Amino acid sequence: MISSHIGYYSLLLGFIISVSLLFYSIFYLKKNSQKINQNIFSLLFLQFFIVVISFLSLVYSFIISDFSNETVYNNSHSTKPLFYKITGTWGNHEGSLLLWLLVLTLFIFLFIIFSKKQPVKYRLLSIFFQQIIISGFFLFLLLTSNPFNFLFPIPNEGLGLNPILQDPALAIHPPILYLGYVGSSIIFSASLASLIQNNINKLWATHIKKWIQIAWFFLTIGILLGSIWAYYELGWGGFWFWDPVENVSLMPWLCLTALFHTVIVLEKRNLLKSWTLILSIATFTFSMIGTFLVRSGILNSVHTFANDPERGVFILIFLFSLIFLSIILFFIYQVKESNTEKNFFLISKETSILINNWFMMYFLSVVLIGTTYPIFLEVITNEKISIGPPFFNKLMVPFLILFLIFMALGSNLKWIKDNYKNIKYSKIVLFFICILISFYIVKKTSSDVLFTSVLGAAALYLLFVNIREFLSKNNNISQTISHFGFSLFVLSILLNSLFSDEFSANMKLGQELVHKKEQIKFSKIKSIDKENYKSIIANFEIKDDEKNITSLYPEIRIYNQPNILTSEADIKTTIFLDKFIVINLIKGEEIFNVRYQTKPFMIWIWISVCLISIGGILGVLKKN
Amino acid sequence: MKKNIFYLSVLLFFTFIFTIFYLGLDKSNFYKPKEVKNKNLEEFTSTELFSNKQLSSKYIIENNNFTLINIWSSWCAPCRSEHAILMNLSKKTDLNIIGLNYKDKKNNAIKFLDELGNPYSKNLIDADGTISISLGAYGVPESFLLNNKSIVIRKYIGPLTSDNISEIIKIIQ
Numbered sequence: 001m002i003s004s005h006i007g008y009y010s011l012l013l014g015f016i017i018s019v020s021l022l023f024y025s026i027f028y029l030k031k032n033s034q035k036i037n038q039n040i041f042s043l044l045f046l047q048f049f050i051v052v053i054s055f056l057s058l059v060y061s062f063i064i065s066d067f068s069n070e071t072v073y074n075n076s077h078s079t080k081p082l083f084y085k086i087t088g089t090w091g092n093h094e095g096s097l098l099l100w101l102l103v104l105t106l107f108i109f110l111f112i113i114f115s116k117k118q119p120v121k122y123r124l125l126s127i128f129f130q131q132i133i134i135s136g137f138f139l140f141l142l143l144t145s146n147p148f149n150f151l152f153p154i155p156n157e158g159l160g161l162n163p164i165l166q167d168p169a170l171a172i173h174p175p176i177l178y179l180g181y182v183g184s185s186i187i188f189s190a191s192l193a194s195l196i197q198n199n200i201n202k203l204w205a206t207h208i209k210k211w212i213q214i215a216w217f218f219l220t221i222g223i224l225l226g227s228i229w230a231y232y233e234l235g236w237g238g239f240w241f242w243d244p245v246e247n248v249s250l251m252p253w254l255c256l257t258a259l260f261h262t263v264i265v266l267e268k269r270n271l272l273k274s275w276t277l278i279l280s281i282a283t284f285t286f287s288m289i290g291t292f293l294v295r296s297g298i299l300n301s302v303h304t305f306a307n308d309p310e311r312g313v314f315i316l317i318f319l320f321s322l323i324f325l326s327i328i329l330f331f332i333y334q335v336k337e338s339n340t341e342k343n344f345f346l347i348s349k350e351t352s353i354l355i356n357n358w359f360m361m362y363f364l365s366v367v368l369i370g371t372t373y374p375i376f377l378e379v380i381t382n383e384k385i386s387i388g389p390p391f392f393n394k395l396m397v398p399f400l401i402l403f404l405i406f407m408a409l410g411s412n413l414k415w416i417k418d419n420y421k422n423i424k425y426s427k428i429v430l431f432f433i434c435i436l437i438s439f440y441i442v443k444k445t446s447s448d449v450l451f452t453s454v455l456g457a458a459a460l461y462l463l464f465v466n467i468r469e470f471l472s473k474n475n476n477i478s479q480t481i482s483h484f485g486f487s488l489f490v491l492s493i494l495l496n497s498l499f500s501d502e503f504s505a506n507m508k509l510g511q512e513l514v515h516k517k518e519q520i521k522f523s524k525i526k527s528i529d530k531e532n533y534k535s536i537i538a539n540f541e542i543k544d545d546e547k548n549i550t551s552l553y554p555e556i557r558i559y560n561q562p563n564i565l566t567s568e569a570d571i572k573t574t575i576f577l578d579k580f581i582v583i584n585l586i587k588g589e590e591i592f593n594v595r596y597q598t599k600p601f602m603i604w605i606w607i608s609v610c611l612i613s614i615g616g617i618l619g620v621l622k623k624n
Numbered sequence: 625m626k627k628n629i630f631y632l633s634v635l636l637f638f639t640f641i642f643t644i645f646y647l648g649l650d651k652s653n654f655y656k657p658k659e660v661k662n663k664n665l666e667e668f669t670s671t672e673l674f675s676n677k678q679l680s681s682k683y684i685i686e687n688n689n690f691t692l693i694n695i696w697s698s699w700c701a702p703c704r705s706e707h708a709i710l711m712n713l714s715k716k717t718d719l720n721i722i723g724l725n726y727k728d729k730k731n732n733a734i735k736f737l738d739e740l741g742n743p744y745s746k747n748l749i750d751a752d753g754t755i756s757i758s759l760g761a762y763g764v765p766e767s768f769l770l771n772n773k774s775i776v777i778r779k780y781i782g783p784l785t786s787d788n789i790s791e792i793i794k795i796i797q
């Protein structure tokens with residue numbers, strides 16, 4: 001009860017601070033002061049501190065199951081384990097927005113502390129733009145999604161958290177992803193500030209690069225966690241479904257990856273200024289578009305917590321105000337490019353980074369069109385369609401081949417100007433070896449042999465090129481790790497999709513079936529009552545042709561609040577193969593539908609994404 | 625001048641997107657199946673599962689007094705439990721039962737029928753689920769009983785029960 005009051009009034013106070021910071025930053029901008037006034041530091045810290053208090057009071061309401069709070073009532077239950085009571089705080093619309101706000105205020109505070117070498121006006125302007133975003137979010141929370149609404153009479157019991165959200169990977173997925181999204185908001189504010197100050201140059205690039213890398217790192221890990229969750233928890237045996245929600249997190253990622261590369265050109269060669277700026281603005285815009293598409297209920301997904309059109313209208317107006325603001329600023333303060341025609345040579349690192357950008361923009365457009373086209377079509381012609389994986393695969397995979405080849409050839413070129421002669425015959429020979437290896441692997445499968453083997457060859461080639469890079473003396477270690485990780489990523493997905501196998505049947509206890517070379521035996525079943533669910537655990541023994549037995553324990557959980565049935569897959573992971581089994585109830589508790597899948601190289605998909613992001617974060621730690 | 629036109633068109637473009645999104649908010653994003661009872665079923669053509677021939681629904685339906693279209697899939701658990709009832713129906717009567725194989729893999733579908741028997745006279749493939757949607761289906765399994773003029777006499781959502789079967793037998797006799 002009291003904690004809700006504290007939380008609510010903290011939010012109000014935070015909003016007031018935000019407005020006063022807007023005025024303060026303009027006031028000091030006009031005064032032309034040499035230092036940032038201490039007041040601004042104090043206010044920024046106070047704002048962060050107050051949002052922490054507000055957030056903690058919501059966490060507290062969840063822990064003590066205070067059902068007088070509407071958010072707690074809607075999303076928690078007194079028998080839920082403590083861990084999920086806490087993580088349930090951000091497992092809903094209101095709480096997750098409060099978390100978003102928390103990260104926003106934290107980031108601007110850190111940004112101001114770590115940008116002391118930058119011009120004062122630039123920092124003040126960054127605060128100004130960031131506070132526009134922050135005050136927008138405060139208003140959004142206070143007006144349309146207050147996490148501290150009261151309920152009277154106080155209910156005895158809450159409605160409970162959706163069981164599929166009760167999972168460790170998902171507990172940390174939103175905070176990490178938000179670090180990435182919010183990191184992009186800092187890049188947005190900083191680049192607008194630097195546009196007005198006409199400050200877009202090598203020095204600024206070096207400074208903002210760290211923030212880009214940090215945001216990119218968290219975004220990558222955040223998406224990875226979501227994917228891991230989908231694989232382990234949703235029980236479909238896949239990790240990426242081209243679902244609108246996954247797509248909206250991929251769009252800022254593609255944009256940020258392009259920016260990540262472009263900013264290096266700006267840093268080294270003082271080129272591509274407007275383009276860097278456009279990408280910085282676009283990355284945050286895509287984060288916001290994602291929030292809009294997912295939260296307004298315009299698209300349907302597991303992340304749509306509530307369909308409240310009022311919220312949608314608010315985010316939409318807010319989002320487009322930011323877009324129009326940045327477009328107008330972009331037109332007024334035009335960026336002066338250095339003469340690019342003289343400075344660009346065909347065979348150089350700059351060109352290869354530009355090519356990377358074209359590809360990124362192409363992938364981005366495919367994802368953007370695939371995700372939003374149904375909305376456009378419905379509004380204009382009233383027709384409903386849904387766009388699925390084949391669309392994305394058909395449009396992206398062929399270009400991936402070229403992308404991989406350019407990545408292998410381009411990333412080790414020299415700045416300014418390189419020579420044709422540096423492309424040696426050994427590289428061509430290596431490429432043909434890759435085609436042979438890839439053809440040998442692919443030919444036994446039922447896929448389109450020519451196409452798949454070229455794709456495999458391109459990925460293999462990139463892999464070998466990067467291994468050679470590891471061995472050479474003056475390599476760029478963070479780049480090599482990331483690019484190596486990417487080639488491994490494509491290879492693992494390719495092998496995974498080529499060699500995955502599925503078996504499905506109805507089975508009774510004690511039954512034994514043979515599938516290919518394996519015997520699958522349904523050997524045991526037991527049911528246990530847990531704190532907030534009843535669990536039915538089955539035991540399957542899988543015997544392969546070498547008589548090795550793997551025991552798998554898939555589970556069915558019948559949650560009491562809300563009354564939902566979930567299937568928990570059991571997955572045995574080894575280095576080269578995942579065995580994945582999931583059961584469903586058919587009739588009573590006797591006959592089960594059993595789905596058994598073998599999925600090779602699953603763990604390598606996770607490892608490779610980790611490698612990609614480690615490469616990125618190494619860049620932050622590296623001294624210039 | 626040129627520049628102003630460019631600026632204006634960029635702003636107009638974003639205004640257009642804003643308008644679309646704004647209007648999109650009012651549209652329900654849920655798929656609402658059509659009400660089809662006592663109406664003509666929409667015509668469709670598709671590939672037959674075993675013979676790989678293109679077949680049109682009109683041709684199949686017109687040549688029989690009654691037709692039962694059953695939407696099924698090998699991955700759908702209730703379809704498995706329903707299958708025995710369909711097998712029974714196909715043995716007892718000479719009703720023309722057409723399968724519409726919803727979002728399935730061909731191999732799995734064939735394996736399913738090998739394992740549990742094939743009650744269907746024809747089996748049409750609906751690989752991406754669009755045919756089922758155009759027919760107004762809610763999901764799998766679902767069955768439509770039609771007369772020879774393609775009029776939907778009964779629609780059964782979910783697995784068929786033995787009561788449904790007795791009703792069907794009554795109607796066709």
